[in-house]
Structures are given as structure tokens and as C-alpha cells.
Amino acid sequence: MARILITSAIPYINGIKHLGNLVGSQLPADLYARYMRARGAEVLFLCATDEHGTPAELAAAKAGKPVDQYCAEMWAVQAELAQGFRLSFDHFGRSSSPQNHRLTQHFAGKLAEAGLIREVSEKQVYSHADKRFLPDRYIEGTCPNCGYDKARGDQCENCTKQLDPTDLINPRSAISGSTDLEVRETKHLYLRQSAMRDELSAWIDSKADWPVLTTSIARKWLNDGDGLQDRGITRDLDWGIPVKKGDQPWPGMEGKVFYVWFDAPIEYIACAAEWVDAGKGADWERWWRTDKGAQDVRYVQFMGKDNVPFHTLSFPATILGSGEPWKLVDYIKSFNYLNYDGGQFSTSQGRGVFMDQALSILPADYWRWWLLSHAPETSDSEFTWEAFQQDVNKDLADVLGNFVSRITKFCRAKFGEAVPAGGAYGPQETALIADLQARLDRYQGHMDAIEIRKAAAELRAIWVAGNEYLQAAGPWTVFKDDPDRAAAMTRFALNLIPFYAGLSAPFIPDAAASMAGAMGVDVAWPDSAEAALGALAPGHAFTVPEVMFAKIDDDTRAEWAARFSGIRG
């Protein structure tokens, strides 16, 4: 049995994620996990919150809470929303877990043993008022180049020139506004990625089947300028994983923590340990250690394009550099951005629709279907309320929902609420079975390849085929002269419902469950179109389901568009 390890980029703890975040990692990862499970693979699907770093500390301060409490609360919020969207994680962990502390410190120790860590003494801006070192972008001042007075320490947004914080005129803390700043000497650990450039480059070159988006970003970092640069993996912060060399102290690094991008991907591994410690699994190393059973695991990661450098270079450098037999990623599925009504979704500006808001107005299936069928796979894509309304009304209500409705109600009216006996499948049914088998093969091919939009289009075509059949067969007419033949047609069409439920479940799990439930069967992936479409025995009872997808009317759409047009308060 195939074994698939799936991770979604771990969402940052700072606030509720918007639909762009969702469609860029967690949702497609869930689609794939559900599909692979349905196909009989053994799947471990992991996600977690990414809790460290300056923004988490600031968000906690803003909320007036200790950072650990803030993170715990936000984890609970995100976990509930993940549940609301039916994200089927085997475990939803936390990068602040003790398991991740231990493992991150372990990796650092191994990298030090391998000579891949060097200490760097550097100058950084310290804010007395904020009592913290400030990352470059948390320093504001006047741009020496263009005079813009809100230039950041890393770059001026006005003239786009790259800056060093010390270039700024009248620098101030972006957090407090304080100008009581000081340049201090501080010591940090750097991961010697440059020493691993050739190894990483060869590894990337071996991934000919990866999306262009993924490999081109990696190559850029490998080859640009002087090539792959060493990367600082520690920070002067309070909240984070204390710098240790394995379980030993790291002299000179007291009071410092690991950089969030060092410990966050390690959480993918630690999360598996959390999964076991939570009593959900027995052995996590068989998923992660190629010397302990993971040699036949296929590991697939999902992420937005901004995450690619860390997953193609930094994290692999950590794994390879450790010298230990950890599982490396086999396939990276990366996504572009989903835009919102002519601009970007923005967490910091509160622009767009956020996960909690989305669930407050419509069930998860609406969002899952629309977002996945418009996943930004090849370029940025755009959410508009008009398109959303039009697409979900047509696809879910008219094509799928109405199909289920029309055939179950027809059967109830003519034969009662049980699969009718009588008659036999003829050429029409045989032809459709062959057509559906071909479509099923294509659908599976797209899902195997994680071609999400193509898979969605094929699934939709499979739904349409049911309506085409009913129109061509016309059991309501045939019934008048040949009730047995009409019974066979009806039986055939009823059999399409469990077939659709199985195939649709990765996209719209709740609707799939209600379809299967109405037909009195479990959601199951079909072995073949022929077997599936003869599965319901004559006499098998069913119920006419409630309206599966209510339509979004124009007034409601307009109201939502207005409600979500501004900035979230």
C-alpha cells in the first residue's frame, strides 16, 4: 500500500487566515490527502501553527496577553476554523511544542558537529523603549534616496530602493515610534548553506517533475549573485526555542532563540511526534526516518510561492546537513496568490474575506469548491463576488444539486423511495458507463498529478454527464409506455449519486456525505464505473435529500460584496 506523507505550509499564529492563505496550502493539501486516503493509500497529513518570531510577540502585546497564552488561544481558534473547513489533518500541532524544541535543538547540534554552523558577530538596531532588537523592516525613517518619510529599514516602498537601517534619516521604531535607538553588537549563528550549494543544486536538478514555479525560485537563490548565502538561524527574542546544541548549552548564545524559519519546518517532523504523543499514532519515525521504515514514503509539501526558498533550500540544508537519514521532500506543489476584487488579500490590512467570515455566511463546501476549482496554479487568480456567485450556483446548485434532486424526486413520484426493480441496462447505459470510466481515469490522472483545476473541471464534466443522460433517456416519457425500461433508467441514474459522492468527497466532503447518506450507503471511491453503477440493489431504500446547495441570490451577493469591501475592523 502506498504511503503518503503530506504537509501544508504551517500558518502563522498571528491572526485568522484569509481565503488566499487557505487556497495556497491547507486546502489543496487536504484535497490531496482526502483523495489519497480514498484511493487506499496510508496517509499522514500534518499541519501546525507557526508561533515564533517578532510578529507573534507584537500581536500578543497588542492583545495585552502573555505571548504563550496568546499563541495557545490563537491555536485553538485556528484549529476550530480548520475543522470548520473540514481540513482533515491527522494532527494539527504547534511549532512551540516541547517536541519541536527538542528536535530543533537536536538539528542545531548535529549541524554544529558537521561544521555547518558558524558564529557571526554583527551590528543590529536595539530599541530601548521596546526593549528589543528590531528587524530591519520594523525600523522606519526618511529614505535617503527619495525623501519618503515612511521608508522601512530593509527597503523604501516609495522608490523601491533597498536600504540598510543605518541609511535611514531620523530612524524610529515602527512599533513604538521611539527614536531611542542604538546600534549594538550581537552574536548569531549562521547555517553555512553556501557550503552545501552544490549538493542542494544537484538535488534540485534531480526534480525534473516539479512545477516551474518551484524550481525556478530555488535556482534563483542558488545561482544569483555569489550564489546561495549563509543564513542566520538565531534571533534576539524572548519567545522561541532557546539556542542549544542538542541538550547542551551553547556558550555565548544564552538568551537567544532560533529563528522562526529554522524551527518552523522542523515542526513538520515534530508534529508527527506530537501526533504519537497525542495517542493518534504509534510510530512517527516510520514516516520520517529512512532507516526506520520511511524509505517507501512519498512526501509531498504544499505551500504558497513565498515559502518556496525555505522549503527547497533552507530546510533541505538542515536535513542534509544533519548527516542523519531524515526523509526529504519528494514533491513540492506551490501556488501563486489569490487576489481579492482587484487587489491583494492582506492579513495586515484586513483586506478580503477571512476564514471565520467565510464560514459565517456559507458552508465550507461552497468555499472549497470555488477555491479549489480556481486554485492559482499557473498564475495569480482573482476572487470576485460575481464570479463566486455565478460559479457555485451553476456548478453546485444547478449541475450537481439539481441532478440529485431531480432523479430522487422523479423516482419517489413514480416508484417510491426505493431503487426500482425491473428492466435492464441497455446501450445508452453501457455507453455512459464507458464514457464515465474514461472520465474517471482522467480525473484520477489529474488528481494523482495534483492538477487541481483540471481535476475539478473533469469532476464537473462527470456531474454534467448525469444530466445529459437523463435528458437523452427521458425516463418521464418512457414511463408512460414502458415502465420497466423507465425503472432501469431510474435505477441507473440513482446509482450515479453514490458514484458522485465518492468522487466528489475530496472537494466537497459534507455534500458527499449527505448524498451518500440519502442513498443509504457510505462514501466510497469506485473501483470502476461499471461496478459502481450497478451497486444499488433493487429495493434498496433511499430518502430524497434536502436541497444540498441553496443558490446565492443577487441581493445577498451584493450585501456580502458591500460588507467585505472594506478593511476588517
Place this chain on the structure above:
RNA sequence: GGGCCUGUAGCUCAAUGGUUAGAGCAGAGCGCUCAUAACGCUUUGGUUGGGGGUUCAAGUCCCUCCGGGCCUACCA
């Protein structure tokens, strides 16, 4: 500035260098009456951003110009 991605029908997107560039939606017409005024069939719609080049053959490869986007290493 540099790098990468992208530009195809009104909209959203397809198309291993190989017939006449295809789907869905929207629009138009017809049909059906089982159904959530749903469904089905037919159909309108293209100088593939502009220009040049390579090739027997270019949406696809090369050059150039124009537009959009992302990244550019201390936000994550």
C-alpha cells in the same frame, strides 16, 4: 536595477513545435417538463499584447517593445 512568472473569446482558463486554437460561464436560438425557473442541444464570439526572427510547421522556440504579478535573503 536584477531574476522569475504571466498576457489566448466579454469573463475564468485549456492546448508533448504538428489537422480548422478548445472548454466552462456570460450572450443568442431551439428543445424538454423529472428537477433548486433547474436540465439538454445548437450557436455567436479570436490578427493568441505589438513588432521582428528561426522552422516544412510557432499560442508554443529566439530577439525586442508594451502591460500585469511575484521574489530580491533580518516579515513570515
